[in-house]
Amino acid sequence: MSAKRIPVMEIFGPTIQGEGMVIGQKTMFVRTAGCDYACSWCDSAFTWDGSGKDDIRMLTAEEIAAELLQTGGAAFSHVTISGGNPGLLPALDELIQLLHEQGMEVALETQGSRWQDWFLQIDQLTLSPKPPSSGMTTDWEKLDDIIHKLSAHARSFSLKVVVFDERDLRYAEEVHQRYPEVPFFLQPGNDDLREGNPHILLGHLLKRYEWLVEAVIASPSLKNVRVLPQLHTWIWGNKRGV
C-alpha cells in the first residue's frame, strides 16, 4: 500500500453506535477533520470550525488501524467512520480495505454531498441530508446520483434526517417521498450542545424525542420509517469522544 494520509480528528471506543441503522452496535470511531457544510447546530463543529485544528493528525491507513487496535484492544469487530465529512477523502479507500482485511465491518456517516467510489465498499452507509434549520441547501441531483449508484450495486445503506422543527419535518417527508425504497430514520435535533450535565440534558432530549414521535405518528406520508434518539447522548450527554 502507498502512504496516503488522512486528516484524523479523533479515534475512540469501543462505544455503541448511538444513531441510525446500526444503533446499539459495539463499534470504534474514527472521526475525520474537515467538512464542506457548516450546519448551524453541528455537534461536531470542532472538526471544521478551526477550534480543533491543533488536534488534527495526518495519518496513514496503517497508523489508524494500529491506533484502533491500541485503543480498542481485541474487543471490537466494527469501525464507524464519521467526521466532518469523510466523503471528502478519496484516501479512505486504503483504510477501508485494510480494516476489511483485518476482519472488521466498516460503517460510515456522511451528508451525501459528494460521491466516492469506495462508498461501494462500506458495510453500512448512512446518508444524512440536511434540513432547513441547518442553514444548508441540499443538492438533490448529487443525492439522486449517490442513491442511484448505491441501489444499483445493492449496497446496505439508509437515510437519516435530523429534525428540529415543523419545517424540518416537511423536509423529512420530502426526502422519504423522493426515495421511498430506502430505509428511513428520523432523529430529533439536540439544541442544547452546551449543557454539561447528562441528567439535565436527558430530560430535555426525552421531550424532543417525544415531540418527534408524536409528529411522525401524525404524519400521513411518514409510514415505513423509524424514529430513534441519539442514544449515546442519553448516557453521556454532550461529552466528546464517546
Ligand SMILES: C[S@@+](CC[C@H](N)C(=O)[O-])C[C@H]1O[C@@H](n2cnc3c(N)ncnc32)[C@H](O)[C@@H]1O
Ligand atoms: C457530526 S455528523 C458527521 C457526518 C456527516 N457530516 C453528516 O452530517 O452526516 C454525524 C451525524 O450527527 C448528526 N448531528 C449533528 N449535529 C446534531 C445535533 N445537534 N443534533 C442531532 N444530530 C446531529 C448529523 O446530522 C449526522 O447525522
Ligand SMILES: Nc1nc2[nH]cc(C(=O)O)c2c(=O)[nH]1
Ligand atoms: N456513540 C456515538 N454514536 C454516534 N453515531 C454517530 C456519531 C457521530 O458523531 O457521527 C456518533 C458519536 O459520536 N458517538
Ligand code: SF4
Ligand atoms: S454536515 Fe455533518 S459534520 Fe458537517 S457541519 Fe453538518 S452535521 Fe456537522
Ligand SMILES: [Mg+2]
Ligand atoms: Mg455525534
